[in-house]
Amino acid sequence: MHNSSGDARTVAAVIEVEDLAKSYRVFDKPEGLAASVKSLFHRPSRTVEALKGVSLTVGRGEFVALLGPNGAGKTTFLKLLSGIITPTRGTARVLGHVPWERADDFRRRFALVMGQKNQLWWDLPAAESFRLHREIYRIEPGRFERTRDELVDLLGVRKLVLQPVRDLSLGERMKLELVAALLHEPEVLFLDEPTIGLDVVAQHALHQFLAHIQVERRMTIVLTTHYMKDVAALCHRAIVITDGSILYDGSLDQIVDRFTTHKIVTLDLDGTPTAADFAHLGFPCEVRGPRVTLRIDRQRIADVLPEILRGRQVRDVSVEDVPLEEIVAALFRSGAAGAARAPAEARA
Amino acid sequence: MARYFSIFLTFARACLVRDMTFRANFVLECLTSLGWMSMNLAFYLLVFQFTPEIGKGTGWTREPFFAFVATGLIINSIVQALFMPSAEELTEMVRTGGLDGVLVQPLDAQFLLSMHRVDFSSFANGLVGVGLLGWAVSRMDHTPPATAWLLYPFLILCGVAILYALVIMLAAATILLGRNQSLYDFWFYLTNFSRYPAEIYAGPWGGPLRALCTFVIPILLVVNVPARVIALPLEGQAWGLVWLAVTAAMASLVVSRIVFQTALAKYRSASS
Ligand SMILES: Nc1ncnc2c1ncn2[C@@H]1O[C@H](COP(=O)(O)OP(=O)(O)OP(=O)(O)O)[C@@H](O)[C@H]1O
Ligand SMILES: [Mg+2]
Numbered sequence: 001m002h003n004s005s006g007d008a009r010t011v012a013a014v015i016e017v018e019d020l021a022k023s024y025r026v027f028d029k030p031e032g033l034a035a036s037v038k039s040l041f042h043r044p045s046r047t048v049e050a051l052k053g054v055s056l057t058v059g060r061g062e063f064v065a066l067l068g069p070n071g072a073g074k075t076t077f078l079k080l081l082s083g084i085i086t087p088t089r090g091t092a093r094v095l096g097h098v099p100w101e102r103a104d105d106f107r108r109r110f111a112l113v114m115g116q117k118n119q120l121w122w123d124l125p126a127a128e129s130f131r132l133h134r135e136i137y138r139i140e141p142g143r144f145e146r147t148r149d150e151l152v153d154l155l156g157v158r159k160l161v162l163q164p165v166r167d168l169s170l171g172e173r174m175k176l177e178l179v180a181a182l183l184h185e186p187e188v189l190f191l192d193e194p195t196i197g198l199d200v201v202a203q204h205a206l207h208q209f210l211a212h213i214q215v216e217r218r219m220t221i222v223l224t225t226h227y228m229k230d231v232a233a234l235c236h237r238a239i240v241i242t243d244g245s246i247l248y249d250g251s252l253d254q255i256v257d258r259f260t261t262h263k264i265v266t267l268d269l270d271g272t273p274t275a276a277d278f279a280h281l282g283f284p285c286e287v288r289g290p291r292v293t294l295r296i297d298r299q300r301i302a303d304v305l306p307e308i309l310r311g312r313q314v315r316d317v318s319v320e321d322v323p324l325e326e327i328v329a330a331l332f333r334s335g336a337a338g339a340a341r342a343p344a345e346a347r348a
Numbered sequence: 349m350a351r352y353f354s355i356f357l358t359f360a361r362a363c364l365v366r367d368m369t370f371r372a373n374f375v376l377e378c379l380t381s382l383g384w385m386s387m388n389l390a391f392y393l394l395v396f397q398f399t400p401e402i403g404k405g406t407g408w409t410r411e412p413f414f415a416f417v418a419t420g421l422i423i424n425s426i427v428q429a430l431f432m433p434s435a436e437e438l439t440e441m442v443r444t445g446g447l448d449g450v451l452v453q454p455l456d457a458q459f460l461l462s463m464h465r466v467d468f469s470s471f472a473n474g475l476v477g478v479g480l481l482g483w484a485v486s487r488m489d490h491t492p493p494a495t496a497w498l499l500y501p502f503l504i505l506c507g508v509a510i511l512y513a514l515v516i517m518l519a520a521a522t523i524l525l526g527r528n529q530s531l532y533d534f535w536f537y538l539t540n541f542s543r544y545p546a547e548i549y550a551g552p553w554g555g556p557l558r559a560l561c562t563f564v565i566p567i568l569l570v571v572n573v574p575a576r577v578i579a580l581p582l583e584g585q586a587w588g589l590v591w592l593a594v595t596a597a598m599a600s601l602v603v604s605r606i607v608f609q610t611a612l613a614k615y616r617s618a619s620s
Contacts (some may be wrong), residue, residue, distance in 0.1 A: 024616065075619070084448045085617050100613075107454035121447045123366045132362070136455050222528045 014188055014220045015058035015081065020090035021244075022051040022076050051077040051091065052244035058222065060187075063214055065231040065252075066224040068241035069332045075114075075225040077241070080188045081222070082112045095188060108137055111181040112143040115193035119177055122163045126176040128163045130183060137184035144183065154209055171202035176208075182213065191223040195230055207233040229323045240331050247331060251299035251326070259331060260322045261303055267292045281308070292313075355455070357462055359409050377469035385421065385473050389480075392417060397492040414484040414547070419575040420543055421477030423507045427457040429470035431515045435532075438519050442526060445618040458608050462516060485578065496577050501591065503574035506597035510570050513600030514538065520604075520611035522617035526618075542570045566596035 027045045030036055043254060051073040057062055066074045079085045083099030083106070092099055097106035097247070113119075120129040134144045152158045155175040159166060168176070174194065191210075193205045211234055214221055225231060230250065231238060238255060240248040248255060262283075267273075269290050278285045278294060281304060286293045296304055301319065309317070362532040369580045392413065395402075404407040408416065432619040438461055441447045450460050485492065492500075518535055542563050546568050549558035576586055 079448065079617055082448075082452050085615065086613060102451065102457075104454040107452055110452075112452050114448070117445060117449065121362060123369065124362055128362055128365070132358050134454055135351065135358055138351065195372075293503050325505070 003169050012060045013057045014060045015056070016091075016093045017081075018055050019053045020051060020055070020080060020092050021049070021053045021088050022073075022079070022080060022085065023047050023049045023088045027186055048251070049244050051068060051080070051087075054241070056246065056249060057208075057240065058220060059195070059310060060220055061214075061218045062233045062237060063210075063221045064223070064284075065235035065238045066241060067231065067238055067328055072241045073244040074241055074259070075192055077110065078167060078188060078192050078222065078224065082105060082110070082190055082233075083107070084112075090178070108184060109186055110188040110190065111184070111186040113177055113181045113188045113192070113269055115174065115191075115196040118165075118173065118335075120173070122166050123164055124261065125162045125164055126180065129165075130161070133180055133183050133247045138186055147183055148179065151182055151213075153323060154212065155179060157203065171298075174198060174202070174206070178209070185217065187219060188218055189221045191221065191225075193222070193225055194225055195225060203229065210234060225325055228306045230325055240328065242332055247334075254312055255327055255331075256321050256324070259327050261296070262295045262297050262322070264320050265294045265296055265308070266316075266320070267299070267312075268316040270315060278308070352456075352459060354462075355459075356379045359464050360466045364468060367468055377467075378472045381473050382471060382476065385476060389417070402545060403547045403550075404543065407580045408545050408547065411484045412490075414480055415488065415546060415579040416571065416575040418477045418481035418484060420502070421480065422474050422573040423504055423511065423571055423574075424539070425470050425472075425474030425477060426504075427511045427515070428431060429467050429509070429516040430472070431462050431512055432470075433467040435515045435519050437465060437520075439522050442522055443618060447523070448617055451612070451615070453588065457612055458605065460498035460514065461519060462512070471577055483577075488579065490579070490581060492578050493582060496582050500574055500578050503590065503593055506593045507570040507574060508599050510566055511539070511542075511595075512592075514567070516564070516604040516608050520608045522537075523608075523611040523615055526616065533615040538565065538567055539570075542567045542572075545575075562592070566593075566600065567595050569593045572611040582584050 024047070025045050026048050026213075027043045030039050030044070054073075054077065066077065068074050076085070080087055081094055081099055083102045086100045095106060095109050097103050099106065119130075120126050130144075130148060132137075132140070139147075149158075152161060155178065157172060157179070159176045160172050160176060165173060165176070178194070195206055198206065199342075210221065210223075214234075215221065223230065223235065236251055238248070238250070238252050239246060248258075250258075254289065269292060272290065273287055273292050275285050275287050278292065281294070281296075283294045283297070294308070305319070396410045396413070400409060401412055438447070441450070441461075447461075450457055453460065514535070518532065546558055546562070549555070549561070549568075558568060569589070569592060573589045576589065580586070
């Protein structure tokens with residue numbers, strides 16, 4: 001067992017990644033019969049660089065979000081860290097092990113949950129899969145039952161354990177997948193889009209559960225998702241990957257500080273304001289009925305706000321940061337622009 | 349070891365529960381395979397109406413030949429029940445990326461992939477095989493000695509091991525190629541060679557074929573060696589075959605293990 005005593009502030013590195021890269025050789029299937037016959041002799045292939053040299057460290061007990069547009073390399077990264085695939089270049093250590101050596105001692109200590117894939121036996125109740133899990137992970141029976149009951153109650157799925165998995169809804173199944181993954185009390189948990197396809201209520205339940213379990217067990221979690229709500233609710237640290245490279249790695253708050261130059265001021269006024277009333281300020285302005293929205297430079301907000309309010313009948317006012325979604329979307333786009341300049345794929 | 353056995357039992361139990369849930373399907377599967385087998389047996393009976401012996405002087409007269417067929421049924425039913433369903437499912441797992449989930453578990457992947465499904469309906473053929481063997485042996489001119497009865501189950505195991513190694517190689521090819529239907533047809537053609545006594549492979553092209561299927565892909569040893577031990581006198585040449593079968597079984601297991609591990613290291617994992 002690992003040593004969990006000691007100063008909570010010392011961040012022991014649980015995941016250490018250095019220049020990790022993965023490329024795939026893919027063969028294009030040509031259209032048409034003539035081309036197909038020709039491809040029997042010479043198959044045109046190219047190299048897809050799914051991950052282009054990523055370096056990072058994650059400490060024990062961190063909850064990290066991995067963000068990025070479709071095809072950025074997030075799933076590839078998690079597959080490498082789980083030892084499912086072998087990298088083309090670079091090194092990685094998770095809990096002191098090289099993942100793709102697939103040592104049993106390593107595999108007993110982490111779990112991977114993929115939102116689009118089903119790990120439970122389809123035709124049988126989840127309880128059967130749990131039993132198998134107990135045997136595979138050699139969980140001591142008393143401990144197994146305690147953990148299972150705790151997890152099942154936390155997620156409110158006790159009644160579903162005895163129902164064949166194929167009869168469950170997506171959200172219910174996802175919760176049971178999570179229970180299965182956590183039965184052996186992993187120290188590291190990789191989640192690949194766990195909330196995909198879930199409704200708002202189920203998403204919320206999952207967030208609460210993850211937040212709770214992560215603190216309680218001091219688990220290290222890496223999560224990929226496309227929902228900013230997941231991230232804002234759970235993670236302090238966000239890593240943005242686009243096109244196989246890290247674009248940003250830092251706290252969520254700093255994303256806002258670093259990548260936005262302005263705040264959004266919303267006013268609810270008496271009467272019918274027009275855009276012309278605010279034109280002299282020189283900031284982008286949008287008017288909808290009595291509501292005015294202005295984008296104002298962060299540095300100047302203290303000077304400008306009093307000026308705006310002066311002499312107006314204001315019913316309500318709010319000053320907010322640009323929504324996270326918007327910032328991240330801009331980040332994704334800037335990454336894509338960078339990629340367009342560099343040669344993305346080498347012809348072979 | 350004990351852990352692996354208990355995991356296997358858990359798999360077997362789960363498959364039994366599943367089979368019992370879809371009972372009608374289970375009965376139908378038993379009937380289909382029994383029907384197919386009886387048609388084969390009827391065909392052999394027909395053949396023996398025209399000839400007293402398969403190949404002159406080989407000793408494969410009617411009863412010994414049916415002991416041969418029974419041995420084939422037993423071995424094939426074990427392989428069909430224990431390994432084939434898992435191997436067939438592997439194709440699907442590679443295509444959909446379901447294999448990912450297996451690779452993260454602290455368990456030997458080859459074990460999990462080759463044993464996680466048991467097809468109980470295939471045992472039906474094996475039971476018929478045992479019955480047929482009893483019938484054939486009791487009516488043979490030659491009475492097998494005690495040594496033959498001791499060797500027989502062991503050589504059956506060797507035969508199963510050789511076929512298992514072949515399944516594992518095909519599974520490895522599935523992992524490397526990403527998808528693999530033709531290779532299971534390949535399996536069918538190959539095992540076809542094991543269905544008849546080795547003596548029928550004679551002549552200018554039969555001889556080399558026999559050598560190939562004995563020493564390179566030892567498919568001819570699978571049924572022939574145990575069947576010969578029980579059905580024909582245990583003398584001179586038979587002992588050489590016994591050693592050959594044991595060596596071939598060991599070598600196949602080792603080689604298939606190496607090939608499978610290499611394939612796993614090269615696994616690409618379907619994108620999702
Ligand atoms: N097995 C594979 N064979 C060939 N190319 C692959 C394979 N797996 C991934 N890729 C390619 O690598 C790139 C990264 O894929 P990856 O699945 O990691 O993206 P992702 O960030 O998880 O995207 P998404 O948000 O859509 O899930 C993609 O361009 C994909 O086409
Ligand atoms: Mg993905």
